[in-house]
Structures are given as structure tokens and as C-alpha cells.
Amino acid sequence: MPNLHLDHEKIARARIAAKRIAADIHGVIAAHTTTAVERTVARLFGIDGVDGDGVPLANLVIEDIARGGGLSRGAALLLGNACATLALSPQQVAELLASGRVSLTKLPFRPDAAQATADTYADLALRRIADRRREREQLISTLGEGQRPHLYVIVATGNIYEDVTQARAAARAGADIIAVIRTTGQSLLDYVPFGATTEGFGGTYATQENFRIMRHALDEVGQELKRYIRLVNYASGLCMPEIAAMGALERLDMMLNDALYGILFRDINMQRTLVDQYFSRLINGYAGIIINTGEDNYLTTADAVEAAHTVLASQFINEQLAHLSGLPDEQIGLGHAYEIDPDLPDSLLLELAQAQMARQIFPRAPLKYMPPTKHMTGNIFKGYTMNAMFNLTSVLTGQGIHLLGMLTEAIHTPHLQDRYLALENAKYVFGAARALADDVSFIAGGKAEQRADHVLTKALLLLMQVERVGLMEAIEQGVFADVKRGRFGGKGLDGVVKRAPDYYNPFLVPMLERRYLTGGEA
Amino acid sequence: MEIRPYGDTLNDGAMQLSFTLPVPPSPEAKEAAKQLIHRMGFEAVSVVHMGDLGEGFSFFVIYAKTPVAIDFSAISVPKVDAKHMGFYAINDYIRQEIGRKVVVLGACTGTDAHTVGLDAIMNMKGYAGEYGLERYPEIVAHNLGSQVPNETLIARAIELQADCLLVSQVVTQKDVHIPNLTQLVELLEAEGLRDRLVLICGGPRISHELAIELGYDAGFGPGTLPPHVASFVVQEMVRRRLP
Numbered sequence: 001m002p003n004l005h006l007d008h009e010k011i012a013r014a015r016i017a018a019k020r021i022a023a024d025i026h027g028v029i030a031a032h033t034t035t036a037v038e039r040t041v042a043r044l045f046g047i048d049g050v051d052g053d054g055v056p057l058a059n060l061v062i063e064d065i066a067r068g069g070g071l072s073r074g075a076a077l078l079l080g081n082a083c084a085t086l087a088l089s090p091q092q093v094a095e096l097l098a099s100g101r102v103s104l105t106k107l108p109f110r111p112d113a114a115q116a117t118a119d120t121y122a123d124l125a126l127r128r129i130a131d132r133r134r135e136r137e138q139l140i141s142t143l144g145e146g147q148r149p150h151l152y153v154i155v156a157t158g159n160i161y162e163d164v165t166q167a168r169a170a171a172r173a174g175a176d177i178i179a180v181i182r183t184t185g186q187s188l189l190d191y192v193p194f195g196a197t198t199e200g201f202g203g204t205y206a207t208q209e210n211f212r213i214m215r216h217a218l219d220e221v222g223q224e225l226k227r228y229i230r231l232v233n234y235a236s237g238l239c240m241p242e243i244a245a246m247g248a249l250e251r252l253d254m255m256l257n258d259a260l261y262g263i264l265f266r267d268i269n270m271q272r273t274l275v276d277q278y279f280s281r282l283i284n285g286y287a288g289i290i291i292n293t294g295e296d297n298y299l300t301t302a303d304a305v306e307a308a309h310t311v312l313a314s315q316f317i318n319e320q321l322a323h324l325s326g327l328p329d330e331q332i333g334l335g336h337a338y339e340i341d342p343d344l345p346d347s348l349l350l351e352l353a354q355a356q357m358a359r360q361i362f363p364r365a366p367l368k369y370m371p372p373t374k375h376m377t378g379n380i381f382k383g384y385t386m387n388a389m390f391n392l393t394s395v396l397t398g399q400g401i402h403l404l405g406m407l408t409e410a411i412h413t414p415h416l417q418d419r420y421l422a423l424e425n426a427k428y429v430f431g432a433a434r435a436l437a438d439d440v441s442f443i444a445g446g447k448a449e450q451r452a453d454h455v456l457t458k459a460l461l462l463l464m465q466v467e468r469v470g471l472m473e474a475i476e477q478g479v480f481a482d483v484k485r486g487r488f489g490g491k492g493l494d495g496v497v498k499r500a501p502d503y504y505n506p507f508l509v510p511m512l513e514r515r516y517l518t519g520g521e522a
Numbered sequence: 523m524e525i526r527p528y529g530d531t532l533n534d535g536a537m538q539l540s541f542t543l544p545v546p547p548s549p550e551a552k553e554a555a556k557q558l559i560h561r562m563g564f565e566a567v568s569v570v571h572m573g574d575l576g577e578g579f580s581f582f583v584i585y586a587k588t589p590v591a592i593d594f595s596a597i598s599v600p601k602v603d604a605k606h607m608g609f610y611a612i613n614d615y616i617r618q619e620i621g622r623k624v625v626v627l628g629a630c631t632g633t634d635a636h637t638v639g640l641d642a643i644m645n646m647k648g649y650a651g652e653y654g655l656e657r658y659p660e661i662v663a664h665n666l667g668s669q670v671p672n673e674t675l676i677a678r679a680i681e682l683q684a685d686c687l688l689v690s691q692v693v694t695q696k697d698v699h700i701p702n703l704t705q706l707v708e709l710l711e712a713e714g715l716r717d718r719l720v721l722i723c724g725g726p727r728i729s730h731e732l733a734i735e736l737g738y739d740a741g742f743g744p745g746t747l748p749p750h751v752a753s754f755v756v757q758e759m760v761r762r763r764l765p
Binding site: 266415 | 575577637646745
């Protein structure tokens with residue numbers, strides 16, 4: 001259905017406004033670093049594990065640097081300096097520090113050796129990530145992958161081993177993408193838990209070991225099915241860039257990665273998470289990880305019809321922020337959702353217009369389409385039909401990442417059979433309607449076109465308003481999702497530090513330059 | 523009056539069931555499903571569908587008839603005891619019976635991050651055509667959002683001189699909501715605030731009965747609309763003569 005007539009002038013103007021909004025906020029981002037960004041550098045240098053109290057060594061290192069007033073220069077130089085001075089690896093330095101026998105800011109500082117050593121360890125990390133990326137590309141080319149829209153399901157048992165069983169069953173039933181939902185509350189932890197975990201509520205802890213266990217299981221079942229199965233987690237919350245780094249090292253394929261979501265729905269401080277987002281998206285971009293943005297959530301609080309333009313406006317902004325982090329369009333999974341009230345007449349038409357509009361405005365982005373949740377009631381039979389309408393909209397408009405709706409949404413985390421029925425529903429509808437999309441078109445000037453133009457016009461006006469006041473001020477005014485957040489409010493502000501003139505992060509430039517990545521584009 | 527489920531004939535006891543067994547599909551699996559339902563007391567058990575969920579699991583859809591009947595006249599369910607009023611009636615009631623604005627605080631407490639239910643009750647726009655509490659001229663509604671610690675909620679309740687606390691709990695996996703809801707009651711009692719507040723919880727798995735059991739004044743489940751909650755709050759305030 002590639003033929004909704006949209007006003008290209010309006011699209012171009014919206015994009016320019018979004019670009020200016022992103023550039024404006026980038027000035028703030030580039031002037032700061034955060035504890036999470038620096039912990040990420042420590043992790044990328046190979047620092048892993050926890051002390052006797054379960055505190056991650058990466059946290060201990062950054063706390064030590066912060067105490068010594070060195071955070072504004074970045075962890076890389078101080079770690080590089082310690083490694084050069086003590087002739088130890090970053091991990092050995094961290095272990096020594098954990099035992100209380102060294103403090104990084106108290107060692108004599110030799111700038112040249114510090115930077116050279118930092119560059120050496122950064123180089124190792126870059127090569128490791130580039131290897132994982134090539135590994136993914138190779139697996140996809142030998143195994144193949146599912147047809148788009150890719151079927152995305154969630155596992156959320158709290159126990160990584162139980163998750164594995166459910167994920168493998170879902171893959172066998174046709175899932176292309178498995179997301180392991182995090183335990184409720186992890187986004188507000190200012191550290192990443194360690195090791196394999198079997199206790200979680202509404203989800204499973206994101207840990208590097210859990211990533212490894214699930215990656216292994218999906219690779220195994222993928223080999224058997226001759227289909228690459230993608231793995232998703234959440235580079236969001238207070239440890240956004242650390243989780244991106246862990247995902248890059250363990251070959252995750254997608255990350256939910258959206259500062260706006262954290263600001264609005266988790267009350268994370270906007271300065272903190274925008275700075276964190278820049279580095280995490282840089283890592284995701286470099287690692288070939290597709291990000292998923294969270295615009296779909298706006299419609300869980302605001303109305304899907306009235307607030308449709310806020311989703312589009314936010315997609316424009318997210319696209320530009322992602323470009324600044326070096327993410328190509330193919331790795332920008334912009335979010336939206338089928339959250340329309342089923343009692344509304346012509347709800348299918350309105351959703352088709354919105355989905356097709358997004359498809360045409362972001363032609364190369366693998367749009368992430370989310371299922372009905374807000375109007376799911378516990379009537380599983382009606383819910384199943386709503387999911388079928390959502391599936392139909394997705395296949396007719398060529399969405400990229402299709403998160404399957406569960407008939408038991410709003411009741412419980414999915415049972416095994418719920419996921420199976422959802423896959424069966426989607427496979428049926430996709431199979432039945434795939435070619436239909438090539439054969440039917442919207443009537444020029446019809447209801448769908450009028451609706452799309454209305455949404456686009458409102459999005460443009462909103463972007464112009466945001467451009468005038470700046471993104472932070474706009475969020476303070478409650479422009480998105482009817483939620484207001486202050487720039488000095490929320491969680492994590494204490495982890496934000498102004499960069500010193502000699503601040504150094506050895507990953508920023510090589511990742512943007514795509515060093516060691518062969519073959520160019522993703 | 524004795525009643526049974528209705529299929530197409532009064533008291534035929536017809537029921538539909540579906541579930542998963544942790545064995546691959548096979549004639550034995552099908553028989554196991556049938557016997558399981560039989561052992562539960564059902565009659566005329568008919569396995570109409572067996573599906574392969576993979577990883578050694580099978581899925582069943584079953585129709586069966588239950589011989590069990592329930593005496594409907596003996597049923598009693600604790601219900602929220604308040605006359606239902608609409609938006610305008612509630613505001614009038616507050617003006618006449620309370621004579622000042624009613625302060626309501628809402629929060630998803632503990633680790634719960636799901637605000638969709640709370641928002642449906644609190645947000646200006648409301649839900650299903652009913653305005654949310656923020657829209658009520660005689661109600662001062664504060665939506666504290668998600669993941670609010672009980673301690674913070676209480677501190678804010680004191681600061682804002684709340685008349686009513688609305689606690690929303692969506693994540694109920696492994697009963698994580700129970701200790702959290704209980705703790706709030708205990709903290710309020712320790713602070714001597716419990717009697718001065720109308721305390722309400724809500725969520726998809728919350729019933730009025732459970733709420734009462736946990737020490738709340740009322741519990742609201744799925745399908746609740748803002749005026750249901752508001753009607754109860756204002757009548758409860760008057761009933762308890764809260765200042």
C-alpha cells in the first residue's frame with residue numbers, strides 16, 4: 001500500500017525542525033558525562049564481576065574516581081593511567097581497588113601513558129564488538145531469517161532457565177524475535193546485577209550472564225530451525241549505556257533504547273538519561289543493534305486518536321537523535337502502537353492511515369509496531385480479534401518489528417499457550433493478507449489520506465512549538481503523553497557531571513567512524 | 523435456586539476449558555487431558571483440539587459438562603457500599619456535604635511501573651467517556667505516578683493533607699502486591715494516619731473482598747470508572763465524618 005499521498009513539504013519541514021531540536025539538545029549532551037557512561041567505559045575495558053557484597057566492580061571503580069574528583073575527566077584516562085603505572089589489566093586494577101589497596105585518583109598521573117593504555121583497551125573492546133557484529137551478519141546470511149514483519153514475543157518468567165524453555169518453544173512456533181522482559185524496577189537500579197538469576201517479578205534481571213544463556217539457547221534453536229532468532233533486551237533506565245555495552249558484547253540484536261520513555265514513564269532525570277542515551281545509541285549503532293523507541297507508550301496514557309501526532313513528532317525527534325549517534329535508518333526501530341478504542345467507528349481505517357503514514361515517512365526504518373494493551377479487558381475472545389485486526393494492519397502497511405498481542409494481556413504474563421495462539425493468529429493473518437498489500441490502494445483524498453494529513457500537520461505544528469522552546473522545556477510543559485517532568489527532577493541527576501576540558505572517552509570517535517567495521521552499511 | 527453453566531439448554535452444565543500439558547502431543551497426551559478433566563468431576567468430556575506447542579508441550583481445548591450446581595440464593599459478596607453518582611452529582615455532593623475540596627493522591631507503589639489503571643481514574647481525560655478525577659472541580663487530584671515507595675506516598679499525603687489514597691497495583695506475579703499493600707497499611711497505622719484517610723486499592727487482580735482483608739476501605743477491579751471511585755470516596759468521608 002505504498003500510495004498514501006502525503007505532503008512532502010510538510011514532512012521536510014518537520015524533519016528540519018526535529019533536526020534543530022536534536023542539535024540543540026546535543027549541545028547539552030556533549031558537555032556532560034554520567035556515572036553510567038563511565039561505568040560503561042570500565043565494563044568495555046573488561047571490568048566485570050562483583051565484590052563480596054555483590055557490588056559490581058564497575059560501580060566501585062567509578063565511585064572511587066568520583067570520590068577523588070576525577071569523574072569529569074572520564075574513567076578511561078584514570079584506568080589507563082592505573083594500568084600503565086601498576087602494569088596490571090583493568091580487571092586486576094578493579095580487583096585491587098575492591099580490596100581497598102589502591103585509589104585511581106591518588107596514583108601519579110602520566111597523561112601520555114594513560115591515554116595510550118586507554119586506547120589499547122578501547123581498541124580491544126572495539127574489535128570484540130566488531131567480531132560479534134560480523135558473527136551476526138554471517139549467521140543471518142547462512143541461516144536466513146523470517147519474513148517481515150518479524151514476529152516479536154516476550155518472555156517474562158523471572159527465571160532465566162524457564163525463559164529459555166518458553167523462548168525456544170516460541171521460536172519453534174514461528175517467533176523471529178525474543179525479548180526477555182526485565183524484572184519490574186530494574187530500570188531504577190543504578191547498577192547492573194551479576195550472574196544467572198532465577199528470581200524476578202514480571203520479568204527477569206538483565207545480567208550479562210543471562211544474556212549469554214539466552215543467546216546460546218536461541219543460537220541453538222536457530223541452527224535447528226535454519227532461521228536466525230533475534231534477542232532483545234532493555235538499554236534503558238539508569239544503566240542504559242552499560243546494558244548496551246553488555247548487549248554489544250553478547251550479540252544481542254535489539255535494544256529498547258529511548259530516553260524520552262525513561263523521562264516520562266520512569267521519572268528518570270532528563271539530563272542524565274539523554275547523556276546516557278547518546279553513548280548507548282553510539283554503542284548500539286556500532287554493534288549493529290537495532291534500537292526500539294517507546295512512542296507506543298504515549299498512547300497508554302493519552303488517547304490514540306487525539307495524541308497520534310505526538311507519536312509522529314516524537315518519531316521525528318528520535319530519528320534525528322539516533323542519527324547524531326551514528327545509527328543508520330536500518331537500525332532505528334521507531335515505535336508506535338495499535339491502542340485505538342475498539343468501540344470507535346472506523347478504528348481500523350484510522351490505524352491503517354497512521355501505520356501507513358509512518359511507513360512512508362520513515363521508509364527505511366524497521367518500524368516497531370505494538371499491539372493493543374490499553375483496551376484489552378479480560379475478554380480474551382474479543383482481545384484475540386483485536387489482535388487479528390492489529391496483525392492485519394501490520395502486514396498491510398509493511399511494518400518491520402511486530403510485537404505480538406497476547407489474548408491474556410491485562411491478565412497475566414503470557415502462559416505458554418497464549419504465545420502459541422498469538423503466533424498462530426499472526427501467521428494466519430500475515431499469510432492470508434501479505435499479497436493484498438500490493439494489490440489495493442487508498443483512494444486519493446479519502447478518509448485515510450485526510451486522517452494522515454491531519455496527523456502530519458499537527459505533528460509539524462508541535463515540532464515547531466518544541467523547536468521554539470527546546471526539548472527540555474517542552475517536556476516540562478507536558479507535551480508528550482500528558483506527562484510533565486522537570487529538568488532538575490527525577491532520578492539519577494546526581495550522576496551527571498560536566499566534562500572537564502581534558503575529558504576523554506576513547507570510544508566516541510572510533511564508534512562514530514565505524515572503525516574495524518568492514519562492508520560499510522549495516 | 524440451583525444453577526449450572528448454560529450451553530444451549532438450561533442447567534446442561536456445558537463448559538469450555540483450555541490448558542497446556544507438559545508432554546508432547548500424542549494419543550496418550552489426549553487421553554491424559556481427558557482423564558484430568560474427568561477426575562475434576564466433569565462428564566461428557568470431549569477433547570476438541572490438541573496442538574503442538576513445541577519443546578515437549580501440548581495444548582488442549584476441551585468441552586465438558588459439570589454436574590456441580592450452585593445455590594444462587596445463598597451467595598453473598600462484599601461490595602463497595604456507596605450510591606453511584608455521576609460527575610455533576612459528586613461535585614454537588616462535595617459542595618453541600620463536605621464544603622471544601624477533597625484531596626486525592628494516587629500512586630503505583632513499590633516497584634510497580636504500570637500506570638495505565640491509575641491514569642484511567644486520575645487523568646483529566648479519564649476513560650471510556652468518563653472524566654478522570656483531575657477534571658473534578660471539587661477534587662484536588664495528585665497523580666504521583668509509578669514506583670512510588672510507600673514511605674514517599676505517606677510523606678506526600680501529610681504534606682498535601684490528603685483525604686484519600688488510591689493505590690494501584692498491576693504486577694501481581696507471585697503475589698508481589700500483597701506485602702506491599704500490607705506494608706502501607708502498617709505504616710499508616712504506625713503514623714496514626716489510617717483513621718484520617720480513605721484508603722483504596724485497585725488493579726486488574728484486586729477485589730473489594732481482598733482489599734477489605736488487607737485493611738483497605740475499598741478495592742476496585744477491572745472495569746472501574748472514575749465516578750465509581752469518587753462516589754465511594756466522598757460518601758465514605760461523610761459516613762466517617764472526616765473533617
